[in-house]
Amino acid sequence: MRFITHGEGGGPEVLRPAEGPAPEPAADEVLIKVAAIGVNRPDVAQRQGKYPPPPGASPVIGLECAGEVAAVGAACTRFRVGDRVCALTNGGAYAEYAVAPEAQALPWPAGFDALRAAALPETYFTVWANLFGTPHSAGGALKPGETVLVHGGTSGIGVTAIQLAKAFGATVLATAGTEAKCAEALRFGADHAINYRAQDFVAEVKARTGGALCDVVLDMVGAPYFARNLRCLRMDGRLVLIAFLGGEVAEAVDLRPIMVRRLTVTGSTMRPRSTAQKAEIARALEERVWPLLARGVALPHIHATFPLDRAAEAHALMESSAHVGKIMLTP
Template identity: 55%
Template sequence: MTGSLPDEMTYIDLPSFGGPDALVPARGPLPRPAAGEVLIKVAAAGVNRPDVMQREGNYNPPPGASPVPGLEIAGEVVALGDGVSDLQLGDKVCALVGGGGYAQYCVAPSLQCLPVPKGLSLLEAAALPENYFTVWTNVFERGGLKAGETILIHGGSSGIGTTAIQLAREFGARIFTTVGNSEKAQACLDLGAERAINYRDEDYVSVVKELTDGKGVDLILDMVGGDYIPRDIEALAIEGRLVQIAFQKPSKMEFDFLPMMLKRLTLTGSTLRPRSVEQKAAIAQALHTHVWPLLESGKVKPLIYETFPLEKTCDAHALMDSSKHIGKIMLDCQ
């Protein structure tokens, strides 16, 4: 640690599970970087659905992770742990973290840090890690999306959805998405979706079948679950892939697996937070190679809806709970 750092910082505590008001500002000592880690003075942090799940008591941090919520940050490296040689003091980075992001200072494995893309602010950079790591590993690695294929993205106006639409567009896919209102539909169309399906008054299975001449889509990215799963299977083409990344509806249900066999489908999914540093580092390297040039050229960018001061994290979560937002909700931690 350098001698110029303060002894204490403001962070967001979660003394008990509950609604947005469960998140309260607190003061405490700065975390210390372990071997292979860096300490980052946080400029901004992203708010994500897993943070809401943690607040509600449904998503505990993995062993060894900070109990403070927050999975993505951007800022300046202010201290180096033993063995760190790939970063230097003063570097501006964004990072995927296992927790601790809702704070003025946060530790991160150096291998999970990426340089702030040229032309992006620290606030914009903080909106990248959770969504871009998730979309890259699930859509392109597990889902194997290729140019010319069709993809259905549920929740197209979310942070994940707006990221997936832009990346699928840049890699040459036809994109369909589900949304809850006309404003969200227009936002998805503006980002590159061919069709935005309002799930409140349209059956997405029928729509994608019509759009694909009865074949169905090659890939579905689903963060809803529940009764969407058998409908997803119906909407998939032969050799199609369903990638499950979250559940807003129940994760347990009963359905007929026969269509999966008859259409030779692949059903897969993943979570990001429990993966090893090495696994996350591999995703970071792939992003740096394949996606960072798109960010630096302006071809893709994070869509930021609203930013709250760190002390008003509860208001940020209230907005997240309302689902009114389009794109990312952010915290200003400076």
């Protein structure tokens, strides 16, 4: 099969086509003939040497794909050869064939094609677990009627978080870096959009909520926003960290809001979770979110699609942050 190698790591230019044997599915895995692949920030981190695959996972980059089942392991019970699935992989999706635990695979939502199905797993698993999961599972436990602030509102995660939060009855504030992107965030359903380059988002949150602040903040920026995020949260608020694009170490932070307002600070990454934990998220998505997608609600937004051999261009676009929604690859 053809796949993309990142060699010793580095900039986007290290991503190059290569050839090698297709993977063999383990007993609990399905082998997928890949039709489409999603590009995600963790892929960039892995290429840079900052996000290594877990033990036993493929060293090939790629955390989500969609296609047809080409083979099943001996312990698989749900899917059969020829079934159309999308899957959260543990690695290896930048290829013509990839394996995933059967429990991390889902059928395409009704009416979906491969491209839209491949845009779902990494982003929707991440948003569901971190925005709606309980604090015990490192989630924000967002409830109907609550208010959430979503940073990076036009990223793949941001677009998904805005739409799902609205679909489940929350009020949504979102940040973005340009007026055009703020307009996009509003188009996807945000009640308020804040240009973080031109406005103080803490002041804007206070103004736009009438001083009530937020119940949940979903943050991918990290250290530069940490103290300001705490100031955006009301009593019993929850700050959920999912990435550190702006830095990992926060210094000279006033921790008093955590105690005074009983705040919860939590966070997680998806990849180290066990198959059983990911399977629980998959079941929740199929029960709660897949019916919405079949009705045309909370759909993924695809910004650009590249042939697999041009993965370097896809990564360069990802790092530019010029995109809105998902970047995709097709073998």
